[in-house]
Amino acid sequence: MNEKETGIMNQSEQKVNTPERDLWDPLYTKVEKGRYELTSVEFTVTHLCNLRCEHCAVGEDLAEKEGTPLPVDELLRSLDEVETLQTVSFTGGEPILNPQVVRGLIRPLLRYCRDRGIRTQLNSNLTLPLSRYLDWIEDLDVLHISYNYRNDEDFYRIVFKNYGKEVSPCTASALYQQMVDNACELSKLGVFISAESFLSPFTSPHIVKMHQAIVEMGCRRHEVNPLYPSDFARGMKLLSLDELRSTIWELVNHRNPDIWLLFGTLPFYPCSEKQEDRDLWLRLHQEPGVTVRQDPDGRSRLNVNAYTGNVIVTDFGDIPPLGNIRQDRLSDIFERWLEHPVAKKVHCFCPEAHCTGPNLLVANEYYPDWNFAERNAKVTVESNF
Numbered sequence: 267m268n269e270k271e272t273g274i275m276n277q278s279e280q281k282v283n284t285p286e287r288d289l290w291d292p293l294y295t296k297v298e299k300g301r302y303e304l305t306s307v308e309f310t311v312t313h314l315c316n317l318r319c320e321h322c323a324v325g326e327d328l329a330e331k332e333g334t335p336l337p338v339d340e341l342l343r344s345l346d347e348v349e350t351l352q353t354v355s356f357t358g359g360e361p362i363l364n365p366q367v368v369r370g371l372i373r374p375l376l377r378y379c380r381d382r383g384i385r386t387q388l389n390s391n392l393t394l395p396l397s398r399y400l401d402w403i404e405d406l407d408v409l410h411i412s413y414n415y416r417n418d419e420d421f422y423r424i425v426f427k428n429y430g431k432e433v434s435p436c437t438a439s440a441l442y443q444q445m446v447d448n449a450c451e452l453s454k455l456g457v458f459i460s461a462e463s464f465l466s467p468f469t470s471p472h473i474v475k476m477h478q479a480i481v482e483m484g485c486r487r488h489e490v491n492p493l494y495p496s497d498f499a500r501g502m503k504l505l506s507l508d509e510l511r512s513t514i515w516e517l518v519n520h521r522n523p524d525i526w527l528l529f530g531t532l533p534f535y536p537c538s539e540k541q542e543d544r545d546l547w548l549r550l551h552q553e554p555g556v557t558v559r560q561d562p563d564g565r566s567r568l569n570v571n572a573y574t575g576n577v578i579v580t581d582f583g584d585i586p587p588l589g590n591i592r593q594d595r596l597s598d599i600f601e602r603w604l605e606h607p608v609a610k611k612v613h614c615f616c617p618e619a620h621c622t623g624p625n626l627l628v629a630n631e632y633y634p635d636w637n638f639a640e641r642n643a644k645v646t647v648e649s650n651f
Contacts (some may be wrong), residue, residue: 623638
């Protein structure tokens with residue numbers, strides 16, 4: 267093992283990211299302080315991507331040519347102003363595709379976070395040569411990837427669905443194998459890889475097989491979300507609530523207990539009149555190694571566009587920018603958002619059930635007639651705080 271690999275292993279051993287304390291979950295701050303605070307900032311660091319996945323929730327923002335980012339000192343200054351900051355995330359596009367972005371934005375931001383004790387996550391499709399990751403990944407806490415495939419044929423169909431030009435099956439197969447090999451190698455080096463799967467009519471029948479593949483790649487966490495009806499995915503068929511519920515039960519009942527299983531933006535709530543929804547909520551909160559992450563967008567996190575400075579609630583929502591870091595402090599923008607009518611619509615809170623309300627996209631899709639602010643939990647979750 268060379269010096270670089272040893273550094274990655276040593277750094278990984280120092281990470282604190284467990285089912286018992288998910289720093290990206292806004293529930294902890296709400297319970298402990300009685301209010302939401304800005305603890306997480308997400309930077310959109312590129313609009314370039316070498317793929318065009320059919321489910322991409324920011325696909326319409328992708329570009330063929332990179333713009334000019336703001337000076338990194340301005341981004342660092344915006345973070346300096348957030349005293350409550352605990353986590354920073356990087357997304358795109360594919361953040362690693364442009365070496366200038368890695369060199370000029372990602373590396374200095376990662377080092378800043380490391381020196382300040384802030385945990386970090388980077389979203390990548392992991393299809394680039396392994397060497398493109400090794401010179402910065404020792405400063406990263408979580409490497410987040412997507413995995414919605416059984417094999418390279420699925421990969422070919424899904425990731426080049428909206429590419430707009432011909433790509434050979436051989437090219438797609440090589441990229442798929444690169445992703446799998448990279449995940450295996452980085453996992454061996456101690457990198458915490460979290461693989462996300464979207465629950466859709468395609469993935470639902472195969473989710474257990476995909477879970478097994480994620481385990482075999484050495485990933486430490488399997489993150490599961492419903493398919494978001496946004497951008498490229500807007501026209502895709504979604505699962506019904508009954509289909510989602512049965513898929514989640516199937517995965518929980520056949521999961522590998524050695525891997526953390528995280529459900530995000532769960533479309534089931536403890537205030538439901540349906541007993542089967544409440545039973546599922548309790549099971550997910552009682553099962554060892556299984557967690558339900560409350561939606562951080564707008565409850566603890568804001569997204570910053572590294573090119574314009576615009577600040578939004580989420581990188582795939584339709585709410586206009588709330589401000590700009592060149593004129594506004596992020597904490598001030600966050601406080602304004604908490605008073606926004608849309609925030610008040612979904613920021614209900616049932617502490618006894620560990621629920622901070624729905625994701626906005628999920629609520630609009632599955633519960634358009636519910637007034638969450640007027641609902642109350644019908645179950646109690648044993649507290650672990």
